[in-house]
Amino acid sequence: MVFRRRRRSGEAVGAANQSAPDSEVGPKRPHEPETEPDPESEGAYEPETGLEGDPAPTSETEPERARIRDRLSNARGAFSGFVASVVSRGIDDAVWEELEEALILADAGVGTTTALLDRLKEEAKAERITDPEDLVAMLKAQMTQSLHVPGLELSTEGNPAVWLFVGVNGVGKTTTIGKLAAREAQSGRKAVLAAGDTFRAAAAEQLGQWAERSGAELVRGAEGADPSSVIFDAIEHASAAGAPLVMADTAGRLHTRTNLMEELAKIHRVAGKGPGTVAEVLLVIDASTGQNGLAQARRFTESAELTGVVLTKLDGSAKGGIVMAVQDELGIPVKLVGLGEGIGDLAAFDAHEFVEALFSSPVSSRRMTPSHRERIA
Amino acid sequence: MFDSLSNRFEGIFKRMRGLGTLRESDVDEVLAEIRLALLDADVNLHVVRGFQDRVRQRCVGAEVHKALNPVQQVIKFVHEELIATLGGETLDVSHPAKPPTVVLLAGLQGAGKTTNAAKLAAWFKQQGRNPMLVGADLQRPAAVEQLRTLGASIEVPVFSEPADPIAVARKGVAEAAAAGRDVVICDTAGRLAIDEEMMDHLGRISAAIEPHYTFLVVDAMTGQDAVATAEAFHAALELDGVILTKVDGDARGGAALSVKEVVGRPIAFSSTGEKIDEFELFHPDRVASRILGMGDVLTLVEKAEQVYEEAEATEAAAKLLEGEFTLEDFLEQMRQLKKMGSLQNLMGMLPGVPPELRKAEITDDRIDQVEAIICSMTPQERAAPRVIDGSRRQRIAAGSGTRPSEVTQLLRQFSEVQRMMKRMGGKGSGPARKKPRKGRKGSRVTPPGGRRNKPGKPALTLPGLDDGQFDLSSLR
Numbered sequence: 093m094v095f096r097r098r099r100r101s102g103e104a105v106g107a108a109n110q111s112a113p114d115s116e117v118g119p120k121r122p123h124e125p126e127t128e129p130d131p132e133s134e135g136a137y138e139p140e141t142g143l144e145g146d147p148a149p150t151s152e153t154e155p156e157r158a159r160i161r162d163r164l165s166n167a168r169g170a171f172s173g174f175v176a177s178v179v180s181r182g183i184d185d186a187v188w189e190e191l192e193e194a195l196i197l198a199d200a201g202v203g204t205t206t207a208l209l210d211r212l213k214e215e216a217k218a219e220r221i222t223d224p225e226d227l228v229a230m231l232k233a234q235m236t237q238s239l240h241v242p243g244l245e246l247s248t249e250g251n252p253a254v255w256l257f258v259g260v261n262g263v264g265k266t267t268t269i270g271k272l273a274a275r276e277a278q279s280g281r282k283a284v285l286a287a288g289d290t291f292r293a294a295a296a297e298q299l300g301q302w303a304e305r306s307g308a309e310l311v312r313g314a315e316g317a318d319p320s321s322v323i324f325d326a327i328e329h330a331s332a333a334g335a336p337l338v339m340a341d342t343a344g345r346l347h348t349r350t351n352l353m354e355e356l357a358k359i360h361r362v363a364g365k366g367p368g369t370v371a372e373v374l375l376v377i378d379a380s381t382g383q384n385g386l387a388q389a390r391r392f393t394e395s396a397e398l399t400g401v402v403l404t405k406l407d408g409s410a411k412g413g414i415v416m417a418v419q420d421e422l423g424i425p426v427k428l429v430g431l432g433e434g435i436g437d438l439a440a441f442d443a444h445e446f447v448e449a450l451f452s453s454p455v456s457s458r459r460m461t462p463s464h465r466e467r468i469a
Numbered sequence: 470m471f472d473s474l475s476n477r478f479e480g481i482f483k484r485m486r487g488l489g490t491l492r493e494s495d496v497d498e499v500l501a502e503i504r505l506a507l508l509d510a511d512v513n514l515h516v517v518r519g520f521q522d523r524v525r526q527r528c529v530g531a532e533v534h535k536a537l538n539p540v541q542q543v544i545k546f547v548h549e550e551l552i553a554t555l556g557g558e559t560l561d562v563s564h565p566a567k568p569p570t571v572v573l574l575a576g577l578q579g580a581g582k583t584t585n586a587a588k589l590a591a592w593f594k595q596q597g598r599n600p601m602l603v604g605a606d607l608q609r610p611a612a613v614e615q616l617r618t619l620g621a622s623i624e625v626p627v628f629s630e631p632a633d634p635i636a637v638a639r640k641g642v643a644e645a646a647a648a649g650r651d652v653v654i655c656d657t658a659g660r661l662a663i664d665e666e667m668m669d670h671l672g673r674i675s676a677a678i679e680p681h682y683t684f685l686v687v688d689a690m691t692g693q694d695a696v697a698t699a700e701a702f703h704a705a706l707e708l709d710g711v712i713l714t715k716v717d718g719d720a721r722g723g724a725a726l727s728v729k730e731v732v733g734r735p736i737a738f739s740s741t742g743e744k745i746d747e748f749e750l751f752h753p754d755r756v757a758s759r760i761l762g763m764g765d766v767l768t769l770v771e772k773a774e775q776v777y778e779e780a781e782a783t784e785a786a787a788k789l790l791e792g793e794f795t796l797e798d799f800l801e802q803m804r805q806l807k808k809m810g811s812l813q814n815l816m817g818m819l820p821g822v823p824p825e826l827r828k829a830e831i832t833d834d835r836i837d838q839v840e841a842i843i844c845s846m847t848p849q850e851r852a853a854p855r856v857i858d859g860s861r862r863q864r865i866a867a868g869s870g871t872r873p874s875e876v877t878q879l880l881r882q883f884s885e886v887q888r889m890m891k892r893m894g895g896k897g898s899g900p901a902r903k904k905p906r907k908g909r910k911g912s913r914v915t916p917p918g919g920r921r922n923k924p925g926k927p928a929l930t931l932p933g934l935d936d937g938q939f940d941l942s943s944l945r
Contacts, residue, residue: 101781114494117945168498193514196508196693197693199693199694202509238894246941260715261579261715262570262579262715264578264581267609272608274591293614293615293616293619294614295615298611298614298615300611346717346718347718348717348718351713360528377692380689380691380692381522381690381692382692382693382723383510383511384511384718385690405579405661408694408698409661409663409694409697410697411694433578433609455641
């Protein structure tokens with residue numbers, strides 16, 4: 093309470109915190125990129141309509157899958173601990189408790205956990221399930237089903253298609269754009285990156301370095317410039333240059349800052365007025381985020397209608413269970429997952445993998461030293 | 470956002486009203502709700518369990534407080550325990566005889582290390598120190614540029630070069646010593662706690678610069694994983710404290726409790742906004758109330774305690790039960806109310822106050838008026854208001870600066886309250902009543918006045934008013 097009240101007074105001047113633009117820092121790119129529009133290439137982009145939408149797994153996606161599983165299992169060890177302890181006996185209260193514990197430790201939240209387990213209890217009773225292993229399988233299936241929605245590939249509708257990346261501070265918006273730009277470049281789609289984070293020091297430089305790595309173009313304004321206009325310029329430029337895609341970075345903002353959320357609504361509005369179409373508004377959520385993630389999603393979708401979630405830093409020990417609540421309550425699906433800082437560490441969301449990883453042995457308890465376990469047991 | 474917990478407690482409040490001792494089952498019931506609140510606040514499940522046990526031990530068999538009902542008392546224990554856990558030793562920054570004081574910042578990606586390195590530098594500067602920043606995050610693109618820009622804005626020099634982070638850190642400290650800087654703050658790359666290679670590397674940076682203070686930067690929005698992270702960093706670095714960031718959002722910040730419990734080191738600073746100077750020493754009490762999610766109810770519990778003197782309580786209860794509720798008592802109640810602060814605020818703090826009552830303008834002026842009227846009466850009139858006739862009324866009105874009609878109005882209200890009190894003392898009501906009450910202050914019975922409230926809502930309970938069953942709205 094105290095915190096919230098104290099913050100109010102500072103809100104109006106939130107943007108005044110701007111440090112002076114440092115013109116000597118980082119590679120400066122021309123505001124208007126020089127690339128000529130290439131009328132021929134424009135058509136060439138069209139057959140590619142989705143990222144992961146290709147129903148037949150190509151030779152390219154196979155190794156990627158393996159890599160994700162690899163990374164997840166690196167992070168968690170085999171999912172032995174939890175299930176192994178459950179399967180050795182019948183379904184008793186302890187089993188339910190362990191399931192509850194696993195879900196809560198994964199940040200699913202008490203509400204989602206209770207709802208899931210209540211439903212599971214009913215179904216297990218109806219289907220006369222007596223084997224804990226079947227019970228776990230049933231739960232996983234239910235969770236996978238609710239997370240797996242059709243149309244998880246990013247929309248490329250519009251010319252250019254505009255993808256807007258939003259979220260609180262430090263979740264990995266800029267990094268996600270960098271990785272996605274590289275991926276688009278690989279599939280032959282030219283992207284323009286809009287440095288819409290004009291607030292954080294050196295955010296445009298950070299995006300600029302990603303642009304260099306992936307060969308994308310960067311459109312930036314001065315530090316402290318109006319983010320809406322920077323993004324609008326980028327869209328106009330992409331349209332003129334015949335680039336089919338604009339990825340717009342925005343400054344991290346806490347969803348409780350009314351003025352910043354209004355700024356975001358304006359960005360969203362203005363982006364829609366350009367020649368392109370705002371095809372995706374993606375909320376970037378850090379996997380280590382707890383129950384606040386739901387509040388974030390709620391407020392962000394109020395300001396700029398979200399089309400999906402990017403769950404980042406899933407290569408750590410955090411499991412990102414809060415996205416289940418986001419999907420349940422707001423119907424906003426996870427579309428992408430971030431798995432590291434490397435340029436290739438981005439993958440399409442796979443509900444099955446996610447759920448399996450969530451039930452791997454809880455890292456937090458595994459890591460606990462015996463003395464500590466004793467202390468808090 | 471605090472509504473849900475307050476509402477859940479109301480239900481328990483209602484059922485437990487009238488119970489004299491803290492029974493284990495009551496404690497468990499309240500603790501179950503506390504557990505939910507703590508989990509909603511992202512306190513780690515294992516930490517929650519330990520915490521619950523500690524509170525239970527304190528509660529069971531504890532003597533019942535005269536001014537608090539059992540639920541309030543459990544809340545009080547929980548709050549005290551939270552503060553004790555979060556606070557404990559505070560960080561006292563001392564500086565070595567031979568400068569510079571070396572500070573190392575570490576944490577996950579995106580926790581806010583770079584921003585808070587600059588904030589910490591500004592804080593040291595404010596303390597009269599000459600800090601220098603070292604940018605050893607050579608991994609994230611443009612992290613050093615960010616630090617340089619921030620450094621420039623607070624006029625603190627920044628050292629960095631494109632080399633190995635360990636070498637940069639070492640050189641940075643040497644550079645600071647040479648430049649006569651007495652504090653060096655070293656920013657490092659964000660890393661995952663499970664990335665052994667990176668954690669090992671961090672350990673080597675630490676070994677190279679031998680920091681006097683090592684802080685873990687933790688995002689207040691972190692969920693259950695805070696424990697695993699803190700453990701791993703503590704194992705690698707031996708932390709001295711924690712910097713809690715982004716507390717200006719609406720996250721409850723349970724991570725603070727989890728980390729404190731695991732690391733056993735104080736939460737030294739909290740970052741309360743995006744501006745450089747929005748950075749302060751940590752206040753455990755604020756976060757404790759926030760984690761519990763019912764700061765206002767807690768404030769009320771404390772106020773009730775302060776104001777209510779036990780002797781008064783016993784006496785008032787005795788009279789009340791005998792139906793001898795006099796204008797003197799009425800006046801005393803009013804004064805108690807006033808001591809608790811503005812009535813309007815008080816109403817806002819109470820769970821279960823019906824909206825009509827919340828909106829009703831209960832001004833402190835009105836209480837002053839009541840006070841003046843009663844004070845203008847003779848002791849005889851106060852004890853037996855029946856004797857007040859036309860001429861006495863005139864005198865009282867003149868003495869208190871009111872009109873005779875206002876005196877009449879007060880007397881009418883008082884007699885209603887008195888009648889209500891008699892009924893209350895005469896027969897208990899409500900299913901919560903388990904045993905006869907004997908002159909105990911904490912009698913919690915729903916009086917007829919309480920039925921004005923919507924069904925399912927507990928009656929307005931003002932601890933200072935002993936269940937406060939005056940209809941405050943009728944005082945207008």
